[in-house]
Amino acid sequence: MTHTYKVTGMTCSSCEAKVKSSLLMLPNVTEVEVSKEKQSATITMEKHIALSTFQNALDKKYSITAAEHNETAQQAKSWFATYKPILIIFAYITTISIIAGIQHSTFHWMQAMNIFMAGFFLTFSFFKMLDLKGFAESYSMYDIVAKKIKAWGFIYAFIELGLGIAYATNFQPFATNIVTFVVMTISIIGVLQSVLNKRKIQCACLGAVFNLPMSTVTIIEDALMIAMSGIMLITML
Structure with missing residues (x-):
């Protein structure tokens, strides 16, 4: 059953x-x-839960009262509507990367990937910076490092910013790709655990600005960064 409450x-x-x-x-x-x-x-629940139980679970600054009760779950938003922000961002970054990779009628895929990585990290870190505290709190709900070290959520946002700048300026590409590979591999572990355990939590990939659910889209996003950094590392060897 699904009920809507005023908070x-x-x-x-x-x-x-x-x-x-x-x-x-x-x-x-x-x-x-x-x-x-x-x-x-x-709130979707397996059985009815008393309003007082919800109130006791919340901090004293929040007040929850009955607003609208629906015995059937509200119709879920379509997949496209849910992931529209991240799809548009990826479309923009991909288009710019392809254009930047074309030089003298030849497509330079390494340059295109480098631009893509720069655009990805700069854009995603920007949204995290809009509400750094909110991102850190959301991230700590599933990331294996942030769960133990609360400051990691704050640090992670700046790591993404640094990686974006490094890719954009082609600074120490080998070291940059190693850091990306390691950081994103650690990040995907918590994502995989949450998705496989079917936890209904917010994905912090775009910070706390957009309410995106944790799903296979998040896995693909992290896996893509791991794959790209891995390919670039192999090419440099």
């Missing part, structure tokens, strides 16, 4: 992440969608 006290994306993570920790709760704009939380 007051949320003022930022970080609040959304806190409310969502707190509610998801409750037994029999399978999915939570939180919106600070609508001041609401849509």
Whole structure:
């Protein structure tokens, strides 16, 4: 069953992440969608849960009350609508990379990949920087390092920024690709665990700006970076 509740006290994306993570920790709760704009939380549960249970799970600054009850789950957004932001970003970066890779009627795939990696890391780090705290909190929900070291979420955003600059300026390409390969390999472990365990959590790939669910799209995204950095490393050997 799915119920929609009114949640007051949320003022930022970080609040959304806190409310969502707190509610998801409750037994029999399978999915939570939180919106600070609508001041609401849509909760899918295996059986009815008392309102007081939700309130006790939240920080005192948040108040949850009954708003709208729907016994059937609301219709899910289409796949395209859900992933529209990330699809558009990838389309832009891919197009620019292809154009940049074409020189004198010859396609230089190494240069194209380098531009793609630069665009990827610079763009994704930008969205993380918009709400660094919110990203760090969302990231700590599934990343194996961020779970143990809270500061890693903050550090990771700057690592992405540094990698983007390094690819854009062609700075120490061998070392840059090694760092990318290692960092993204570590990152994909938590993603795989979450997807395989069917955890309904927010993907932090675009920070806390977009509410993207963790899915195979996230796996493909990380795997693509690992594959590209690996190919570039092999080519340099």
